[in-house]
Amino acid sequence: GQQLNQSPQSMFIQEGEDVSMNCTSSSIFNTWLWYKQDPGEGPVLLIALYKAGELTSNGRLTAQFGITRKDSFLNISASIPSDVGIYFCAGQYGGSQGNLIFGKGTKLSVKP
Amino acid sequence: EAGVAQSPRYKIIEKRQSVAFWCNPISGHATLYWYQQILGQGPKLLIQFQNNGVVDDSQLPKDRFSAERLKGVDSTLKIQPAKLEDSAVYLCASSFSNTEAFFGQGTRLTVV
Numbered sequence: 587g588q589q590l591n592q593s594p595q596s597m598f599i600q601e602g603e604d605v606s607m608n609c610t611s612s613s614i615f616n617t618w619l620w621y622k623q624d625p626g627e628g629p630v631l632l633i634a635l636y637k638a639g640e641l642t643s644n645g646r647l648t649a650q651f652g653i654t655r656k657d658s659f660l661n662i663s664a665s666i667p668s669d670v671g672i673y674f675c676a677g678q679y680g681g682s683q684g685n686l687i688f689g690k691g692t693k694l695s696v697k698p
Numbered sequence: 699e700a701g702v703a704q705s706p707r708y709k710i711i712e713k714r715q716s717v718a719f720w721c722n723p724i725s726g727h728a729t730l731y732w733y734q735q736i737l738g739q740g741p742k743l744l745i746q747f748q749n750n751g752v753v754d755d756s757q758l759p760k761d762r763f764s765a766e767r768l769k770g771v772d773s774t775l776k777i778q779p780a781k782l783e784d785s786a787v788y789l790c791a792s793s794f795s796n797t798e799a800f801f802g803q804g805t806r807l808t809v810v
Contacts, residue, residue: 592740619798628702628789628801629741674740676799685754686731686791686799688740 592675592689599665600697607692608659609675617678618651618658619686622671629674633660665696700724702802704790710808716778719805723771723792729753731799732765732775733789741789747773780809 592609599605609618617636621629633644635651635658642649648661658677662669675689703722711717723730728749733741744763745755750770758765762781767773777784787806791799 590740617797621801626803626806628791628804631798631800634798685743685746687743688733690740 590675590677590687590689592692594692595690596693596695598695598697601665601667603665605662605665605669605694606659607673607675608657609677609689610657611677611687612656613677613679614655615677615679616655618649619676619678620647620649620658620660621674621676623674623691624671632673662694665694667696667698670694670696702790702792702800704788704802704805706805707803708806708808710810711780713782713809714779716776717780717807718774718776719788719790719807721773721775721790721802723773723790724800727792727794727800728770729793729795729799730767730773731789731791731793732773733791735787735789735804737786744775777807780807782809785809 590609590611619634620632623629633642633649638655639653640651646663672691672693674691676686678686705720730747732744734744735741744758745765746753747767750767765775785808787804789804791801793799
């Protein structure tokens with residue numbers, strides 16, 4: 587099935603460092619979503635983006651909807667140990683056929 | 699507000715047996731999704747409902763998987779007969795109107 591290209595696949599960082607991950611697609615999306623998944627849990631929505639060029643923050647998290655509508659990035663500033671987990675991007679076409687397509691995830695490890 | 703409820707949390711069955719998963723979406727959410735998440739991958743859409751109608755089931759292996767949402771609220775996903783490669787986490791998500799999707803905790807299926 588279709589999946590988005592998400593990178594990097596994994597990251598090992600020191601507590602306090604900033605993190606950046608991105609997602610690209612060959613298709614245009616109307617919505618970009620970023621989720622975090624902890625072990626044994628379902629994905630939890632972090633940020634939703636609805637307009638090309640939109641830049642949205644949620645605490646230490648900042649995400650942008652690319653101008654071409656084919657990409658998005660997520661930044662985490664001043665990482666802390668509880669940021670550990672797998673981050674997924676998801677693109678949605680919108681309308682009645684609003685399929686939500688996921689990337690393969692970025693696994694984040696934070697060393698205290 | 700109650701989240702998406704799924705049951706059971708875990709299920710172990712032998713190959714060729716059948717299994718069913720249940721999902722109760724967030725109240726008022728017309729869109730319901732079933733995703734399959736294989737270890738180390740992002741969620742893959744199996745089927746999407748809008749109220750009690752199927753919007754997209756193009757990636758549902760219809761020879762063995764079936765899903766229904768008869769009254770436009772709860773949904774069940776069934777596998778019959780199960781194969782080893784069906785071992786995965788089955789996630790249910792719902793959204794108000796093809797916007798942000800909220801996920802349940804998932805059902806972890808192990809086929810032995």
